[in-house]
Amino acid sequence: MDVVLLARLQFALTIMFHYLFPPLTIGLGVVIVYLIGMHLRTKQVIYDVAARFWTKVFALNFALGVATGIVMEFQFGTNWAVYSRYVGDVFGSALAAEGIFAFFLESGFLAVLVFGWDRVSPRMHFFAALMVAIGGIFSSIWITVANSWQQTPAGFAVRPYEVNGEIFHRAEIQDFWAMVFNPSTVDRLVHVWFGAFILGAFFVMSISAWYLLKGRHTDFARRSFSGGLLFGTIFSLAQLVSGHSNANMVAEHQPAKLAAMEGIYRAEAPADLHLFGWPNDETQRVEWGIALPGFLSFLIHNDFETEVKGLAELEEVYGRPPVWLTFQAYHLMVACGMFFIAITLLGTFFRWRGTLFEQRWLLWLFVPAVVLAFAANELGWVAAEVGRQPWTVYPSWQNGEFVQGLRTADSVSESVVAGQVLGSIIGFGIIYALLFALWIFLLNHKIQHGPELPHHKEKTSLEDYLETAAHRAGHEESFTEPKMGG
Amino acid sequence: MDLNIFWFVLLGVLLAGYAILDGFDLGVGILHPVAKTDLERRTILNSIGPIWDGNEVWLVTFGGALFAAFPEAYATVFSGFYTAFMLLLLALIFRAVSLEFRSKVQNARWRHAWDHAFFGASLLATLLFGVAVGNAMYGVPLNARGIYVGTFFDLLNWYALLCGALAVALFSMHGSIYLYLKTEGALQERIHHQIWRTFGFFLVLYFLVTIATLVAVPRSLQNFDEHPWAWIVVVLNVLAVANVPRAIYQRRPVYAFVSSSATIAALVFLFGIALFPALVTGREIENSLTIYNAASSQKTLTIMAFIAGLGMPFVVAYTVVIYWTFRGKVKVGPHSY
Numbered sequence: 001m002d003v004v005l006l007a008r009l010q011f012a013l014t015i016m017f018h019y020l021f022p023p024l025t026i027g028l029g030v031v032i033v034y035l036i037g038m039h040l041r042t043k044q045v046i047y048d049v050a051a052r053f054w055t056k057v058f059a060l061n062f063a064l065g066v067a068t069g070i071v072m073e074f075q076f077g078t079n080w081a082v083y084s085r086y087v088g089d090v091f092g093s094a095l096a097a098e099g100i101f102a103f104f105l106e107s108g109f110l111a112v113l114v115f116g117w118d119r120v121s122p123r124m125h126f127f128a129a130l131m132v133a134i135g136g137i138f139s140s141i142w143i144t145v146a147n148s149w150q151q152t153p154a155g156f157a158v159r160p161y162e163v164n165g166e167i168f169h170r171a172e173i174q175d176f177w178a179m180v181f182n183p184s185t186v187d188r189l190v191h192v193w194f195g196a197f198i199l200g201a202f203f204v205m206s207i208s209a210w211y212l213l214k215g216r217h218t219d220f221a222r223r224s225f226s227g228g229l230l231f232g233t234i235f236s237l238a239q240l241v242s243g244h245s246n247a248n249m250v251a252e253h254q255p256a257k258l259a260a261m262e263g264i265y266r267a268e269a270p271a272d273l274h275l276f277g278w279p280n281d282e283t284q285r286v287e288w289g290i291a292l293p294g295f296l297s298f299l300i301h302n303d304f305e306t307e308v309k310g311l312a313e314l315e316e317v318y319g320r321p322p323v324w325l326t327f328q329a330y331h332l333m334v335a336c337g338m339f340f341i342a343i344t345l346l347g348t349f350f351r352w353r354g355t356l357f358e359q360r361w362l363l364w365l366f367v368p369a370v371v372l373a374f375a376a377n378e379l380g381w382v383a384a385e386v387g388r389q390p391w392t393v394y395p396s397w398q399n400g401e402f403v404q405g406l407r408t409a410d411s412v413s414e415s416v417v418a419g420q421v422l423g424s425i426i427g428f429g430i431i432y433a434l435l436f437a438l439w440i441f442l443l444n445h446k447i448q449h450g451p452e453l454p455h456h457k458e459k460t461s462l463e464d465y466l467e468t469a470a471h472r473a474g475h476e477e478s479f480t481e482p483k484m485g486g
Numbered sequence: 487m488d489l490n491i492f493w494f495v496l497l498g499v500l501l502a503g504y505a506i507l508d509g510f511d512l513g514v515g516i517l518h519p520v521a522k523t524d525l526e527r528r529t530i531l532n533s534i535g536p537i538w539d540g541n542e543v544w545l546v547t548f549g550g551a552l553f554a555a556f557p558e559a560y561a562t563v564f565s566g567f568y569t570a571f572m573l574l575l576l577a578l579i580f581r582a583v584s585l586e587f588r589s590k591v592q593n594a595r596w597r598h599a600w601d602h603a604f605f606g607a608s609l610l611a612t613l614l615f616g617v618a619v620g621n622a623m624y625g626v627p628l629n630a631r632g633i634y635v636g637t638f639f640d641l642l643n644w645y646a647l648l649c650g651a652l653a654v655a656l657f658s659m660h661g662s663i664y665l666y667l668k669t670e671g672a673l674q675e676r677i678h679h680q681i682w683r684t685f686g687f688f689l690v691l692y693f694l695v696t697i698a699t700l701v702a703v704p705r706s707l708q709n710f711d712e713h714p715w716a717w718i719v720v721v722l723n724v725l726a727v728a729n730v731p732r733a734i735y736q737r738r739p740v741y742a743f744v745s746s747s748a749t750i751a752a753l754v755f756l757f758g759i760a761l762f763p764a765l766v767t768g769r770e771i772e773n774s775l776t777i778y779n780a781a782s783s784q785k786t787l788t789i790m791a792f793i794a795g796l797g798m799p800f801v802v803a804y805t806v807v808i809y810w811t812f813r814g815k816v817k818v819g820p821h822s823y
Contacts, residue, residue, distance in 0.1 A: 063586035066539060067579045073549050077564025078571050081633075084564075088557020089782040093790055096554040099547035100797035107543050108804035111536035112811055115821050119811055163558065163779050164630050164772070170557075172783040413565035415634045424572045431576065435583060442590050 006421040007079040021065030027200015028058045029133035053451035083411035089172045098142035106135025148185040152253045153396045155179035187249045194239040199373040201232030206370035209363040233344040251300045256318035257387035259311045260326035269307035270294035279323045321389040329382035336376035489787040490777040493555040502754040504544035511538040513661015515608025532822045533668040558780035559765040566634020574614045580607035589823040616653025620646030628768035632775045655688040660746045667739045706760035723752035
């Protein structure tokens with residue numbers, strides 16, 4: 001089999017598995033800072049209980065993120081050696097900065113966060129949680145810088161260099177800040193963050209909704225759900241704005257990717273916006289779809305008539321990315337985003353009416369919705385990475401001059417053969433399947449176990465009644481109201 | 487000192503930091519079977535519980551720094567030693583998850599399975615690190631472009647395997663001293679016996695590898711002719727090694743730990759002196775990748791020097807804070823593994 005295809009498959013497998021964890025830990029990290037901070041301020045036990053519970057869940061995800069993250073760093077060298085030689089000067093420095101600025105901070109203070117509850121002062125503990133959250137965010141900054149540079153390269157020049165008498169070419173940094181703030185960094189970073197925050201919120205809401213439906217840990221679950229809902233509503237709406245800004249950025253800097261995302265085979269004026277569809281490479285059309293006439297022109301150019309270029313016109317300069325996969329990944333991601341907006345607005349409406357926790361059907365919707373939040377994060381990357389093919393480093397203009405990119409097919413290691421890559425795909429496939437099963441099993445185990453209340457003991461029915469009564473009193477609800485979840 | 491040398495030295499510092507810090511927790515993994523009860527196993531795991539993850543970051547940063555400063559060497563080594571790196575990745579994944587997963591379920595078979603994974607992964611990772619160092623010393627088949635042209639089995643030559651065994655012995659000794667520091671009672675007594683064994687094992691391999699290096703890699707002495715001061719490090723190395731049994735005999739584990747850390751630092755230093763200015767030595771010496779022909783542009787090396795200068799003091803500060811926070815004997819509690 002083809003080494004390039006195998007190496008791409010391996011990259012897709014390892015990055016998609018890895019990317020289950022970082023957005024979740026970034027999102028949960030912020031949640032934990034909030035909870036520990038609230039406990040520090042209000043001294044209410046419930047915040048402490050919640051913080052301890054989510055920290056345990058966080059630690060499990062963090063360990064898997066670290067374990068699968070090392071694979072990513074090594075993989076650039078193992079499978080993509082030519083790419084590494086070409087971009088080491090630029091891409092490598094962003095990766096090294098991630099190590100020095102983010103990983104040490106995150107992993108060091110994680111120890112204090114997870115193991116330090118009784119060892120350090122509450123203030124120090126809060127500080128550790130803050131540092132872990134900031135570490136995760138630093139990490140996302142540098143890795144998004146590195147990735148964005150490949151998509152919209154800037155601040156570099158292609159220079160000759162010599163190895164043992166032979167001359168080769170590679171990308172060298174000219175302007176570090178132009179490299180860091182390349183045209184897509186900020187848009188993509190904001191999009192990644194919001195995606196992580198949405199996932200964190202939906203993760204918290206999913207587990208809380210399930211507790212509410214089962215009538216377990218109800219006080220904990222109500223607060224967690226309400227917090228998650230606020231967080232989720234804000235960022236779902238904000239993501240719409242960020243998504244639009246990203247689409248405009250892609251249209252400007254990676255027009256072939258935009259054409260693939262929207263299934264524009266030939267230039268269209270006005271260009272329609274497909275809600276869904278089935279791009280067919282043979283007929284060069286999107287079939288079985290529904291389109292809003294002129295809306296793509298409007299979204300990109302603020303005008304319903306302006307032409308949007310198609311793959312046929314762009315192919316000569318940008319090559320042709322796979323259309324079907326890019327189109328579907330992008331459209332599914334957008335659909336997920338719309339669903340998040342709808343469901344969180346509905347939740348906020350019922351919250352405002354004060355009847356949120358009576359809407360069992362809505363809570364039932366929130367339980368599986370977290371799967372879509374994971375999916376949206378993954379699909380965004382699929383659309384971004386497949387849509388930039390056939391390039392690992394995209395063609396660009398540097399100081400007014402056109403600079404050819406680096407093709408994916410030219411990026412793989414010279415000394416690696418198909419059998420090696422296939423072997424490692426099978427090996428990682430088996431191990432990742434095992435880890436995935438264990439992750440689900442342990443996550444479920446933790447959720448079933450639930451948060452631990454301080455000084456937990458067997459309760460008599462009278463104590464149970466009194467405690468329930470106290471909770472109800474605190475929430476100004478009727479004592480005769482049936483207990484949530486029966 | 488030019489920037490290329492600065493980066494060579496800094497990579498050495500990162501490597502030494504990694505070998506000293508992750509060295510003892512890999513050693514703890516190899517010694518894990520010494521424990522007899524579940525509580526003892528948990529004690530051993532929790533001795534490294536809060537810190538193993540931070541220790542491993544030194545490796546990640548070493549990898550990132552190699553990529554940025556010497557991309558040619560990074561590309562050649564990682565693609566050339568493909569199968570070895572895949573094995574190393576599997577070992578590191580299993581080590582990480584066995585630490586995290588083991589405590590999550592109260593079931594003897596579940597825990598035994600992860601105990602085995604933890605031991606096996608720690609042993610394999612240590613062995614592979616040693617083999618890698620051995621190959622870097624011995625030289626690997628490179629073509630004129632500096633690309634690896636050998637196979638996986640070329641890496642398993644006698645010299646590299648001997649270095650692998652030395653790494654296992656060294657980290658076991660280092661790990662046993664660390665465990666002695668962190669434990670109490672019957673477990674500590676048993677570990678005290680282990681220190682003597684691991685020290686003996688290390689001493690034998692230390693001599694064997696020294697002799698083997700003089701025989702098989704005579705060029706490793708070249709830099710000593712030009713820079714005779716480097717012999718001081720050899721003397722310090724021998725003193726550090728000799729101080730280990732003395733400190734153990736006197737039951738002063740902190741001295742022993744400092745001595746074994748110094749031993750590791752000295753060995754990494756000697757490794758650097760032997761290689762310099764090469765990063766990857768070719769079987770044909772003129773094909774070697776050096777700190778000049780494998781380096782990034784001067785501009786990148788400068789930027790990276792700023793990044794390192796800004797970041798490293800923080801890194802050292804976090805490391806000190808974390809180790810200070812978790813000082814003293816291991817206590818297995820509700821937040822432990």
